[in-house]
Amino acid sequence: MSTAAVLLETRELGARRGNVELFSGLSFAVTEGELLTVRGPNGSGKTTLLRMLCGLGEPSAGSILWRGEAVAAFDTALRQGVIYFGHATAVKDELTAIENLEFGLALAGLPADNAVVEEALRQVGLYARRQVPARRLSQGQRRRLGLARLLLAHQPLWLLDEPGAALDRQGLALLAQTVAEHLLRGGAALVSTHQDLGIPAARARELLFQ
Amino acid sequence: MTEREFFGPGEAISWALRRDLRLALRSRGELGVALLFFLIVVSLFPLSVNPDPKLLRTIAPGIAWVSALLATLLALGRLFNNDYADGTLEQMLLSPLPLPGIVGGKVLAHWISTGLPLVLVSPLVAVQFGLGGGELGVLMVSLLLGTPILSMLGAIGAALTLGLRAAPVLLALLVLPLYVPVLIFGAGAVEAHASGLGAGGHLSLLAAGTLLAGLATPWATCTALRIAYE
Amino acid sequence: MNTDFFALGGHGLYVWGSYLVTALVMVVEIVLLRHRRRQAVEILQQEAELAEEITKSNESTS
Amino acid sequence: MNFYHYAAPATFYPLAGKLWPWFAAIAALLGLIGLYIGFVVAPTDAQQGEVYRVIFIHVPAAWMSMFIYLVMAGYCALGLAFKTRLSAMMASALAPTGAMFTFVALWTGALWGKPTWGTWWAWDARMTSELILLFLYLGFIALQSAIEDPRRADRAGAVLALVGVVNIPIIYFSVKWWNTLHQGASVSLTAAPKMAETMLWGMLIMALAAWAYAIAMSLLRVRAIIIERERQTEWLVEALEAER
Numbered sequence: 001m002s003t004a005a006v007l008l009e010t011r012e013l014g015a016r017r018g019n020v021e022l023f024s025g026l027s028f029a030v031t032e033g034e035l036l037t038v039r040g041p042n043g044s045g046k047t048t049l050l051r052m053l054c055g056l057g058e059p060s061a062g063s064i065l066w067r068g069e070a071v072a073a074f075d076t077a078l079r080q081g082v083i084y085f086g087h088a089t090a091v092k093d094e095l096t097a098i099e100n101l102e103f104g105l106a107l108a109g110l111p112a113d114n115a116v117v118e119e120a121l122r123q124v125g126l127y128a129r130r131q132v133p134a135r136r137l138s139q140g141q142r143r144r145l146g147l148a149r150l151l152l153a154h155q156p157l158w159l160l161d162e163p164g165a166a167l168d169r170q171g172l173a174l175l176a177q178t179v180a181e182h183l184l185r186g187g188a189a190l191v192s193t194h195q196d197l198g199i200p201a202a203r204a205r206e207l208l209f210q
Numbered sequence: 211m212t213e214r215e216f217f218g219p220g221e222a223i224s225w226a227l228r229r230d231l232r233l234a235l236r237s238r239g240e241l242g243v244a245l246l247f248f249l250i251v252v253s254l255f256p257l258s259v260n261p262d263p264k265l266l267r268t269i270a271p272g273i274a275w276v277s278a279l280l281a282t283l284l285a286l287g288r289l290f291n292n293d294y295a296d297g298t299l300e301q302m303l304l305s306p307l308p309l310p311g312i313v314g315g316k317v318l319a320h321w322i323s324t325g326l327p328l329v330l331v332s333p334l335v336a337v338q339f340g341l342g343g344g345e346l347g348v349l350m351v352s353l354l355l356g357t358p359i360l361s362m363l364g365a366i367g368a369a370l371t372l373g374l375r376a377a378p379v380l381l382a383l384l385v386l387p388l389y390v391p392v393l394i395f396g397a398g399a400v401e402a403h404a405s406g407l408g409a410g411g412h413l414s415l416l417a418a419g420t421l422l423a424g425l426a427t428p429w430a431t432c433t434a435l436r437i438a439y440e
Numbered sequence: 441m442n443t444d445f446f447a448l449g450g451h452g453l454y455v456w457g458s459y460l461v462t463a464l465v466m467v468v469e470i471v472l473l474r475h476r477r478r479q480a481v482e483i484l485q486q487e488a489e490l491a492e493e494i495t496k497s498n499e500s501t502s
Numbered sequence: 503m504n505f506y507h508y509a510a511p512a513t514f515y516p517l518a519g520k521l522w523p524w525f526a527a528i529a530a531l532l533g534l535i536g537l538y539i540g541f542v543v544a545p546t547d548a549q550q551g552e553v554y555r556v557i558f559i560h561v562p563a564a565w566m567s568m569f570i571y572l573v574m575a576g577y578c579a580l581g582l583a584f585k586t587r588l589s590a591m592m593a594s595a596l597a598p599t600g601a602m603f604t605f606v607a608l609w610t611g612a613l614w615g616k617p618t619w620g621t622w623w624a625w626d627a628r629m630t631s632e633l634i635l636l637f638l639y640l641g642f643i644a645l646q647s648a649i650e651d652p653r654r655a656d657r658a659g660a661v662l663a664l665v666g667v668v669n670i671p672i673i674y675f676s677v678k679w680w681n682t683l684h685q686g687a688s689v690s691l692t693a694a695p696k697m698a699e700t701m702l703w704g705m706l707i708m709a710l711a712a713w714a715y716a717i718a719m720s721l722l723r724v725r726a727i728i729i730e731r732e733r734q735t736e737w738l739v740e741a742l743e744a745e746r
Contacts, residue, residue, distance in 0.1 A: 080306040088297020094236035103229050109306035370658045376648045387637040391676035437657040451553035458556045458610040480729040
């Protein structure tokens with residue numbers, strides 16, 4: 001087995017929604033350079049798990065460890081080391097594509113200098129629309145804006161919830177490439193998806209939810 | 211693959227301030243509504259009581275303050291709701307930037323875009339109600355010192371009612387009782403000045419209140435926001 | 441007991457009004473509380489019955 | 503035998519079941535004694551005549567309304583700090599009783615004020631603060647009932663109660679500063695000699711009765727809350743079975 005460092009670990013993790021148990025006794029670890037794909041039907045708790053892991057919500061049982069240390073919800077270390085890419089795009093209608101990306105990067109604690117931001121927009125194919133208010137972008141283009149943020153992210157762990165939603169084939173390829181490069185740099189990713197994203201990874205595992 | 215270790219509150223405040231002010235500028239229409247609401251409510255009072263100049267001058271500060279309270283309340287919905295709906299708020303909670311700083315910056319931006327305009331249009335109230343120059347000055351200073359407290363306390367209520375169906379009504383029920391001291395000192399300052407007692411005491415208490423609220427409320431608001439997600 | 445006791449120097453209405461409304465509010469509180477408990481227990485029983493039915497139907501189908 | 507043992511709903515539910523009848527009995531007994539002192543033993547007041555007898559519920563109700571809010575805030579702080587579910591449940595259980603006492607204090611205050619000062623309502627510091635206290639209680643109850651997830655309801659209510667408890671003295675002093683119309687506090691150490699000793703005793707006993715009543719009510723209510731929250735737990739089904 002590899003000797004890569006463990007980034008995130010869960011021990012006997014459990015979650016409830018109201019009085020219904022979503023999952024329990026979930027223990028796994030994510031190491032550097034590893035891709036963990038979470039699969040399962042709607043309502044099985046995939047999103048709940050991902051939100052819990054980034055600190056948005058407390059488990060009903062068990063614990064989460066970040067680099068070997070137990071962390072609570074909204075833990076500082078977790079907030080510095082993890083990027084969460086959820087259903088909501090966090091794109092502001094009133095701001096232009098370039099402003100959205102700059103504010104998004106700054107919020108994630110990433111440097112947002114102009115040349116880099118423009119290059120990222122060029123890569124996701126939004127350079128021509130960079131000055132357009134986001135209200136006039138399509139759903140897929142909004143997701144691409146999120147992708148541009150990922151391109152520049154250097155948090156070690158990425159939690160991606162249905163990252164392929166609303167993306168066209170070219171967008172999916174770009175997503176796969178971005179995640180693959182992140183893994184090569186020694187990052188790790190936890191991806192919940194229904195599609196096959198075709199991310200090339202040296203070490204990949206699947207987590208199946210019933 | 212290293213993460214930056216430290217982010218100061220100044221960075222967070224300036225991020226939220228720049229962003230929310232830019233958003234406010236882009237949606238000026240919405241801001242105008244709160245301001246217009248303030249002016250309409252103020253104008254309703256002389257029509258509902260009696261246009262006797264002496265009476266109007268007596269009730270003017272109270273009316274200006276009650277209207278400011280209501281206008282702030284009306285605008286509070288915007289503080290977190292849009293960010294909640296489009297997912298930006300969860301990114302703020304997950305951001306390595308300190309949350310109290312982000313919240314502080316947001317509240318400051320909210321005050322600049324909704325509270326400060328009220329201060330600036332208050333001379334219109336003075337004209338409508340026949341207030342003298344000195345009284346107007348005290349009214350403006352009291353609004354300037356007091357409306358930040360309204361925004362800061364209101365932020366706690368807005369965070370507590372985040373995403374609830376009954377949020378607007380509930381927000382009023384939660385926040386208005388807490389506004390009582392601000393109302394008393396704010397309106398009282400003008401009265402004290404008019405009766406020759408001097409408004410210094412009232413105004414310094416308002417200033418102290420703003421300072422205290424500025425120190426204490428961001429943390430309460432952050433706790434309330436996190437509770438809404440947990 | 442005489443009428444003086446209830447009249448309370450002409451202020452009987454105020455005094456008894458206070459005490460009666462207090463008693464009334466307390467009774468209302470107790471009634472609401474009983475209602476709340478009964479409702480909670482009922483929901484609990486309904487849920488238990490529902491769970492039983494589900495297990496039964498599962499047994500019969502399998 | 504530790505704090506966490508008794509803080510578990512499973513242990514507290516039967517304990518509360520055993521305790522509440524005692525507090526209810528104490529409340530009834532002390533209430534009867536207090537009423538007897540208030541109406542039979544205590545003499546007619548020289549200045550106010552018979553109407554002062556409202557004091558035997560007005561003052562205890564006003565004390566309880568403030569005391570319960572403080573206790574509630576204390577439970578809320580405990581719940582936020584240690585995430586003990588029971589303390590949050592206790593806070594929710596106390597709120598309606600606190601609101602009830604606040605209403606009683608306002609109602610009896612109005613009925614006392616009319617014959618004594620000739621007005622049902624005056625905007626003095628104590629009455630205004632009491633009114634705002636009622637709004638704070640109602641806001642707390644409304645917020646908790648508007649939130650479906652019990653954990654969020656508990657914690658949001660806790661933040662509100664703590665903000666409220668910081669504000670109550672500020673509200674009180676601001677209103678006091680604004681208007682000092684009312685007579686001074688009826689019971690304070692310096693003013694005590696003004697009042698006949700029997701009156702004081704009556705009032706204290708009534709206050710103790712109100713205190714026991716509040717405990718009995720909150721214990722009963724916390725039991726109902728536990729039933730609502732702990733639905734599928736085995737111990738609860740057994741406990742309910744045993745009670746039948």
